[in-house]
Amino acid sequence: MQMDSKQVCENYTRISGEIAEAALASGRKPEDIAFMAVTKTVDPVLVNAAIDCGIQLLGENRVQEWQSKKDAYRSGIPVDFIGALQANKVKYLIGNVRLIHSVDRLSLAQEIEKQAAKHELIQEILLEVNIGAEETKSGTTPETLPELLKQVQEFPHVHVCGLMTIPPPRQDTYFLEKMEEVFLKTKELPNADMQILSMGMSDDYREAILHGSNLVRVGSALFGARNYT
Numbered sequence: 001m002q003m004d005s006k007q008v009c010e011n012y013t014r015i016s017g018e019i020a021e022a023a024l025a026s027g028r029k030p031e032d033i034a035f036m037a038v039t040k041t042v043d044p045v046l047v048n049a050a051i052d053c054g055i056q057l058l059g060e061n062r063v064q065e066w067q068s069k070k071d072a073y074r075s076g077i078p079v080d081f082i083g084a085l086q087a088n089k090v091k092y093l094i095g096n097v098r099l100i101h102s103v104d105r106l107s108l109a110q111e112i113e114k115q116a117a118k119h120e121l122i123q124e125i126l127l128e129v130n131i132g133a134e135e136t137k138s139g140t141t142p143e144t145l146p147e148l149l150k151q152v153q154e155f156p157h158v159h160v161c162g163l164m165t166i167p168p169p170r171q172d173t174y175f176l177e178k179m180e181e182v183f184l185k186t187k188e189l190p191n192a193d194m195q196i197l198s199m200g201m202s203d204d205y206r207e208a209i210l211h212g213s214n215l216v217r218v219g220s221a222l223f224g225a226r227n228y229t
C-alpha cells in the first residue's frame, strides 16, 4: 500500500526513537548514528516529507533514477550512493554525492580516482564487504579486504572512511557479529581510518546498531513496500 506524507513522518519518528534506544543501549549517543532514507522507487513527494520530518541523509541506488528525481528533492540534503555501480557511471557521481558506499573492487576505485582527480577533489568511499561470501553478491570478502584497502589507500583522490555490508538474510545476528569483528580488525590496519560502519536495513537496524553500525539504511520501514512496476 502506498503511504502518505503523514505516515512517513510517523514512521520517521518511531524509527528515530528506536535508533536512539539502540544507540544508548550500545553505549553511544543517538546523534552518533546516521539514519539514511533509501529512496529507490519512492515518489519525491514522500522523500520531501521525510526531509521535512527531519531526515538528514538520502541513499540512492541507481544513477538514472536519481538523476530523474534529484531536482524534485528539497535542496541541500546530502546524498550517498549505495547501489551496484558500473565504472562508466562514476562520472555522474563525483562532486554530487557525499559518500559512495558500494566500492567492491579495485577497478571501480581506480575509476573513482580518475574522476575525482579531474574534479580536483577527494572522494570519500566505503568498501563493500560480502560478509556471507555469497557468489551472487558483490563485495570483497573479509579475506581479500586488507589487500584491497591497502591498494586503494595508494590513490590520492580517494579516501576510505569505513565499510558497508548487506548481510544475507538470517534470523539470528551471526553475520552482524561477524561484520563487527571485521570492522574492529580493519581499524587496526596501518593508516586505516575506519569511521563508518554502514550496516542495517528495515529488518535489522536495531540489531545492527547493537553490533557497531553507525549508519543504517532504511527504505521500506520508512516509506512502505516498494512498487517496482
Ligand SMILES: *Cc1c(COP(=O)(O)O)cnc(C)c1O
Pocket: 038, 040, 061, 082, 083, 166, 201, 202, 203, 217, 218, 219, 220, 221
Ligand atoms: C534497498 C536497499 C536498502 C533498504 O532496504 P529496506 O529493507 O527496504 O530498508 C538498504 N541498502 C541497500 C544497499 C539497498 O539497496
